[in-house]
Amino acid sequence: MENVFDYEDIQLIPAKCIVKSRSECDTSIQFGKHRFRLPVVPANMQTIIDEKIATFLAERDYFYVMHRFEPETRKDFIKSMREKNLIASISVGVKDEEYSFIEELADEKIVPDYITIDIAHGHSDAVIEMIQHIKKHLPDSFVIAGNVGTPEAVRELENAGADATKVGIGPGKVCITKVKTGFGTGGWQLAALRWCAKAATKPIIADGGIRTHGDIAKSIRFGASMVMIGSLFAGHEESPGTTVEHDGKLYKEYFGSASEYQKGEKKNVEGKKMYVEHKGALQDTLTEMEQDLQSSISYAGGKTLNAIRTVDYVVVKNSIFNGD
Numbered sequence: 001m002e003n004v005f006d007y008e009d010i011q012l013i014p015a016k017c018i019v020k021s022r023s024e025c026d027t028s029i030q031f032g033k034h035r036f037r038l039p040v041v042p043a044n045m046q047t048i049i050d051e052k053i054a055t056f057l058a059e060r061d062y063f064y065v066m067h068r069f070e071p072e073t074r075k076d077f078i079k080s081m082r083e084k085n086l087i088a089s090i091s092v093g094v095k096d097e098e099y100s101f102i103e104e105l106a107d108e109k110i111v112p113d114y115i116t117i118d119i120a121h122g123h124s125d126a127v128i129e130m131i132q133h134i135k136k137h138l139p140d141s142f143v144i145a146g147n148v149g150t151p152e153a154v155r156e157l158e159n160a161g162a163d164a165t166k167v168g169i170g171p172g173k174v175c176i177t178k179v180k181t182g183f184g185t186g187g188w189q190l191a192a193l194r195w196c197a198k199a200a201t202k203p204i205i206a207d208g209g210i211r212t213h214g215d216i217a218k219s220i221r222f223g224a225s226m227v228m229i230g231s232l233f234a235g236h237e238e239s240p241g242t243t244v245e246h247d248g249k250l251y252k253e254y255f256g257s258a259s260e261y262q263k264g265e266k267k268n269v270e271g272k273k274m275y276v277e278h279k280g281a282l283q284d285t286l287t288e289m290e291q292d293l294q295s296s297i298s299y300a301g302g303k304t305l306n307a308i309r310t311v312d313y314v315v316v317k318n319s320i321f322n323g324d
């Protein structure tokens, strides 16, 4: 594979500014049937999102994906979002009971707007069959399938009916897939994104490895429509998970969905737990992300996210050990 690089190896090159103020730059994105304020979605992990945060985000036109780790609550969750006239966006796995869950939703005419198939190794028959099952029973739901790390996987999931694919195997902050298995896109996630984007005919979500707001613009440049982020959203006042105090400082837990803390057992563990500094209010981070992205658009010489997609860039080999 030619030209392998990651976020910290790339600098985008500025183009002539066409706005008088960064506030003229529009960070919104059409994704499926809806338009969202930012091309950013908090990770569907139990220490990142819960029903309260999902409602907060949906009410303010941010995209969200609810996690799948309290499966019995999902039906009521969709109903309650519907009652509030908010988008319903859930996650599913691929085990047998998930097939009946999809059928139940269809029978009761409870139709989520977005369904994310959330599996570590998404290039599999299990995911292809689940895409086909959802499309058969809930054809109006927008299906996001993942996670994958190759163009071949993107093509196969798209051909199976996925409306978007999610790229990123192992670049996450609490991920240990790279060290436990030797596989993944950890350390070259941005190059993997570019590789996958060349094959994609539908939107791609870049998932994992985002360490700065500038990495969002870089993901857009290399083909992402949406960027999924865990660690930068961890540790807020609203974040689920316990808060601890250490040396007078407050921290919040952030653990992997394949960690023993999530699974409740040490079987096929590919995630770990860490503590992140308490960050304050979620809205402040979202606002800062929007302002930084407006600035990125202005450096790209445009007024919308599309301007970023065609900017020039340089590779400045500077890799730090991402993830793990």
Ligand SMILES: NC(=O)C1=CN([C@@H]2O[C@H](COP(=O)(O)OP(=O)(O)OC[C@H]3O[C@@H](n4cnc5c(N)ncnc54)[C@H](OP(=O)(O)O)[C@@H]3O)[C@@H](O)[C@H]2O)C=CC1
Residues within 6 Å of the ligand: 093, 094, 095, 118, 119, 120, 121, 126, 147, 168, 169, 170, 171, 172, 175, 177, 208, 256, 257, 258, 268, 270
């Ligand atoms: N983005 C990433 O890099 C990664 C993300 N995760 C996250 O961890 C959570 C748990 O993921 P996952 O274990 O897939 O979900 P599940 O525990 O729901 O398992 C999914 C199914 O796929 C089977 N399977 C076969 N091969 C694999 C494989 N290599 N990895 C995982 N499952 C496999 C599993 O069987 P069996 O368990 O018997 O093998 C199981 O039946 C998800 O939220 C996922 O997003 C986990 C690792 C990497």
Ligand SMILES: Nc1nc2c(ncn2[C@@H]2O[C@H](COP(=O)(O)O)[C@@H](O)[C@H]2O)c(=O)[nH]1
Residues within 6 Å of the ligand: 043, 044, 045, 147, 168, 169, 170, 171, 172, 173, 174, 175, 176, 177, 207, 208, 209, 210, 228, 229, 230, 231, 232, 255, 256, 257, 258, 259, 270, 271, 272
């Ligand atoms: N290999 C693992 N990856 C995981 C696990 N739990 C979540 N994830 C992935 O990480 C991203 C978030 O990455 P970040 O760099 O923004 O923190 C998340 O969306 C998942 O794809 C895990 O246990 N193991």
